[in-house]
Amino acid sequence: MNRIRAVAGRELRAYFNSPIAYIFLLAFAGAALLMFFNSFFSRGVADLRGLFDAVPLLMVLLVPALTMRLWAEEDKQGTLEILMTLPARPAELVAGKFLASWALLGVGLLLTLGLPITVASLGHLDWGPVLGGYLGAMLLGGAYLAIGQFISATTENQILAFIMALVICLAFYGVGAEAFAGLFSDTTAAILRGLGTASRFRSIARGVVDLRDLIYYLSLTGFFLAASVGALRARRWA
Amino acid sequence: MIEARNLHKAYGETIALDGVSFSVPAGEVVGLLGPNGAGKTTAMKILVGFLLPSQGTAILAGHDVVRDPLEVQRRLGYLPENAPLYNDMLAQDFLLFMADMRELRGDHRNRRLSTVVEECGIGNVLTRTIGHLSKGYRQRVGLAAAILHDPEILVLDEPTTGLDPNQIVEVRELIRRMGETKTIILSTHILPEVEATCQRAVILIDGRVRADGSLEELTHSRVQVVTVAVPDPRQACDLFREIPGVKTVALDGVPDHGFQVFRLEMDGDGDVGEPTAEIVRQQGWRLRELRRDDRSLEQVFRELTATGAEVAA
Known part of the structure; x- marks a missing residue:
């Protein structure tokens, strides 16, 4: 536990020691505002749909920027040797890095809290979908962060880690999207929607928190964190 | 450990x-x-x-x-x-x-x-x-x-x-x-x-x-190097060979102002410096150098990398 906290702390500091954290937060908050105001006044409804409709794709684009350096940079600058020869389990290292990246994502979401507060002061805001939307965003983002960390653990090339994570996150987004799933028969489409990250997000963001959706996101996250641990262990065989 | x-x-x-x-x-x-x-x-x-x-x-x-x-x-x-x-x-x-x-x-x-x-x-x-x-x-x-x-x-x-x-x-x-x-x-x-x-x-x-x-x-060597001026190198070789622990004696190079280099190879890790000096003194030869032919670590390293020979230690 101490080691997880130490790794997470170091990792968070590394984010803020480089421009990555600031660029991420700026881009995230900026894009969120833009998407929100894009539809808010034209629809004239006191909700945050404009924001939450954009969140899945926003995550696909921005999360890989947070995860690309997690292991690739350690590998490139050689500090991997220091980390991996400490008496720490790879799982502790992976957990620490995950928590740091998740916390930064959380800060990004916190920055958008001004929106629901403003909306609530303008009209009657139904807080259910808003809370659901934020919960869903953290879960969805967590799953993408896990995917990104796994990809980063397989390479020393940050650019490659970014692109690969983006492609895989996009694939998880895409399979459940109507534009893709709608091409298939009803049963296949249902399965694809079940696999897709965005389709499930939409139902949470409506304020419907289904246990199956939670399990889906948590197992996706767990699977890729475990895969990260596996990738680190496999490196010893290099 | x-x-x-x-x-x-x-x-x-x-x-x-x-x-x-x-x-x-x-x-x-x-x-x-x-x-x-x-x-x-x-x-x-x-x-x-x-x-x-x-x-x-x-x-x-x-x-x-x-x-x-x-x-x-x-x-x-x-x-x-x-x-x-x-x-x-x-x-x-x-x-x-x-x-x-x-x-x-x-x-x-x-x-x-x-x-x-x-x-x-x-x-x-x-x-x-x-x-x-x-x-x-x-x-x-x-x-x-x-x-x-x-x-x-x-x-x-x-x-x-x-x-x-x-x-x-x-x-x-x-x-x-x-x-x-x-x-x-x-x-x-x-x-x-x-x-x-x-x-x-x-x-x-x-x-x-x-x-x-x-x-x-x-770096230890089993070769003792003696540089002395002797009237008859052959006789000197015989004398050195009788020292206990010496296996072979070889002449090295040509005499320089009468000084001749002898290489005494030992059959063990012993030291034959003193008995060698004793003979030189008894015979009244002029001694220029008496040393064990130890190598520096650098020489050992170069020899190993060049020949790939094994050093038993």
Whole structure:
């Protein structure tokens, strides 16, 4: 536990020691505002749909920027040797890095809290979908962060880690999207929607928190964190 | 105690280690020597549990590094080649991070932190960003982190590269001091460094141990060289041959102003210096030189890399 906290702390500091954290937060908050105001006044409804409709794709684009350096940079600058020869389990290292990246994502979401507060002061805001939307965003983002960390653990090339994570996150987004799933028969489409990250997000963001959706996101996250641990262990065989 | 048992390591087609065995008794400083690409770094990465051997294993401080890496890593300090560090951190934050990862607490933690800062001489760079430090300071920050938890065993991969001559002397002194209580293995190309810090050397060439012994054993020669002026070289040869312990006597080169070089090869590790001198005195010969033909570690190293011959020790 101490080691997880130490790794997470170091990792968070590394984010803020480089421009990555600031660029991420700026881009995230900026894009969120833009998407929100894009539809808010034209629809004239006191909700945050404009924001939450954009969140899945926003995550696909921005999360890989947070995860690309997690292991690739350690590998490139050689500090991997220091980390991996400490008496720490790879799982502790992976957990620490995950928590740091998740916390930064959380800060990004916190920055958008001004929106629901403003909306609530303008009209009657139904807080259910808003809370659901934020919960869903953290879960969805967590799953993408896990995917990104796994990809980063397989390479020393940050650019490659970014692109690969983006492609895989996009694939998880895409399979459940109507534009893709709608091409298939009803049963296949249902399965694809079940696999897709965005389709499930939409139902949470409506304020419907289904246990199956939670399990889906948590197992996706767990699977890729475990895969990260596996990738680190496999490196010893290099 | 470090014991490498029949380590093999292949990177794809390339064989880095081909059956490497050696041991470092507790409290000894051993130098791992070899040309570039001999497998020194690979061997060290296996010892510290960063890489797994394709075959064989190593026992450090009583634990098998393949089966039980965490137990080994608790008792081990490792300075990787070129001292990789987190460039974005302040030196002190890095040491604090390492103390957290080593779970050092309370008084002990503070005492160790101030001890390593003083021992490695990094007190004046603690609040500087590691990425802005000179190579020498980086190396010393890395060393401080490696010895932070006062480990039983130290594995140092080229600990003095990039240091200036004064720093080299300081780091060697530090290694020698730590060697009084710790088991240390260090790799280097710098042969005088081995002579200055190590009791023993293991020479690795093409992934195999080509020599393993104390510095004395490695450089020890069984040839006694005598340069004297003698009237009859043949008769002198006969006299020298009668010395107990001398196996053969050979004339070396041509006489120089009457002085002739004799090479007396011994059949054991004994010393025939005194009986030789005694004969010279009895015969009333003029003596110019009497020495054992010991080689420097550098010569041994060059001979091994050139011929690939094995030195028994």
